[in-house]
Amino acid sequence: MASKENQNLQIVVIVLAILVFILAGVAFWLNGKKTTAMARADDANTKASEAGRSEREMQAQANNYKVWIGYQEADTYDTLQESFAGDMEKYGKYFEEENRSYRNILENIFEENRLLGQNEVTAKAQVKDLTVRLLSLEKEKEAQIAKHIEDKDAAIAQKESLRNDFQQQREAMIEENRKIADQLEEQRTRIDELTAACADTEKTLNQEIEKLKRMLVVLKDNQAVPDPYAQPADGEIRLVDQRQGKVWINLGTLDQLRPQVTFSVYSGDTSDIYAAESKGSIEVTQILGAHLAEARISSDEPTRPLEKGDKVYSQVWNQGRKVGFALAGIIDMNGDGVEDLAQMKSVIAMNSGKVDAMPDGKGGIVGDMTVDTRYLILGKYPEGARKEEANERRSWMKINEDATTLGIETITLDEFLNLLGWQAERRTVKLGAGARAEDFPAIMRGDRIPQDTNSQRRKFRPRKPQAAY
Structure with a gap:
């Protein structure tokens, strides 16, 4: 602390020296004024004497300032200026130009010392707290070490137990492997015998295959080549x-x-x-x-x-396979104005067919069409204003869209029945005197279904090949 006080005193002396230097400059200036005054008038002698006295006083003060800031009284201004520049470069390097002075430097050093003192107090408190925590951690470490030693002893004991179990299992496994090796050797011998027998059988079969291939070539040469696009009969x-x-x-x-x-x-x-x-x-x-x-x-x-x-x-019946169809619209098979949906399903079923999809009466579709569905059979388009017919129209549109997406061919009901060879039941009626009026009902021409007069309009399309599963 004594060295710090000496340093502070030196800084104060330096500041006072600077002040003395300033006063010396003022004295020089006054001295010049005095010389001028003596040249102009005799009465300036008195002022000159006073100025000399003042100069001596100021010189004495300047000398005191020099001593206060640590210099000798005989040091010149240049010496002081050179020393000041060095001190400012060394101690006031990080100060602004206008703040570079011994007093500001001393104040800054004092403030730094004050902060250092506060930091030292804080650091001592932290060191004390850390010492307490270190002692606590040491106790915890000793407890953990003791627990670790205890767990280590238990693990060593468990390892010995597991080693004994492993040794027993290893011996049992070696014995089992020996038995499996014996069985494997027996199986290898058996496989070798079977391989030899199979080789003999394969040789015999290959000879038979070669004979059959030669016979097949002869048969193919003698057989007429069929048309690959022709549809055979059932x-x-x-x-x-x-x-x-x-x-x-x-x-x-x-x-x-x-x-x-x-x-x-x-x-x-x-x-x-x-x-x-x-x-x-x-x-x-x-x-x-x-x-x-x-x-x-x-x-x-x-x-x-x-x-x-x-x-x-038959376009409907297929040997060993049910052909699927879809229905849309009003199915009237005999033209009496009454829907024959149940009869249509029965006719398809009798011909070993099935109905994949049909209207549900609520605007939707019952069932699902697939790419294997043969035809979409179109009945009469529902044109009425009733709710049921509006639902039928929605079903008609939906089932036609699905058929277009799946690439299913559409066919009218009359065309399908003609292809099927189906005819409505007819009964014999008497003519002449025994005839009855109810046997000859009037025909409403407006509801007559036009018949297709072009017998060549539609022919059977190729059957789709049966799906391979």
């Missing part, structure tokens, strides 16, 4: 009884044929059903055997009667 007429209107075909129980299935009939020399013209239609009445069924002639032409060897084909 069956063939084996016998015809024109008097009773019956025929027998080569389809039966093994073909999953059922009564009431209808077929279109084509000439026996037809190889492509697409390009042929139908001779008539038949309806299965009785299944007689594995590949034999009886059917009635539902329609034919007198100029082209059905004959033995004629081909039969």
Whole structure:
């Protein structure tokens, strides 16, 4: 602390020296004024004497300032100026130019010392607090070390126990591996024997395959190449009884044929059903055997009667597979103005078909169409103003949009029934005196459904191949 007080005193002396230096400058100036005054008038002598005295006093003060700031009385102004510049460069380097003075430097040093003292007090308090915390941590560390040693001893004991268990399991596993190795060796021997037997069998089979390939090549060379785009028939007429209107075909129980299935009939020399013209239609009445069924002639032409060897084909029935259809609109099969939806579903079912989708009567659709759906059958478009017909119209639009998206072909109800060979039931009525008026109802021409007079307008389209699952 004594050195700091000496430094402070030196700084004060330096400041006083500066003040003395300033006073010396003023004395020099007064001395000049005095010389001028003596030259001008004699009465300036008195003033000069006073000025000399003042100068001596100021010189004495300046000398005192020099001593106060740590210099000798004999030090010149240049010496003081050079020392001041060095002190300012050393101690006042970070002060503004106008604030560079010994007093400002002393005040700054005092303030820094004061702050250092405060920081020292704070640091001592922190050191005390840290010492207390260190002692607490040391106690915790000792407790943790003791706990760690205890856990280590327990882990060593557990390791010994696990090592013993592992050794026992290892010995058991070695014994099991030895048994498995013996079994594996036996299996390898057995596999080698089977491999040798398989090799002999494979050699024999390859020889047979080569023989069969050669036979197949010969058979293919002798076989006519069929038209890959021709649609084959479903069956063939084996016998015809024109008097009773019956025929027998080569389809039966093994073909999953059922009564009431209808077929279109084509000439026996037809190889492509697409390009042929139908001779008539038949309806299965009785299944007689594995590949034999009886059917009635539902329609034919007198100029082209059905004959033995004629081909039969159905767009709905497919051997071993149900063909799907979709319905839209009002299904009126016999033109009596009454919807025959239930009868239509029955006719499709009798021909081993199924209904994939149809209107639900609420503007929606029951079921779902797929890419395998054969036709969308369009009934009469619902044009009424009733709520039910408005729902039917919404169903009509939705089911047609779905059919367009899936690429399903549409067909009118009349066209479908013609392709199916289906005809409405007709009963015999008496003519003449025994005739009844109710047997001849009036026909409303405005509701008549126009018939397609162009027999070549639509022919069967190719059956879609059965999906492979």
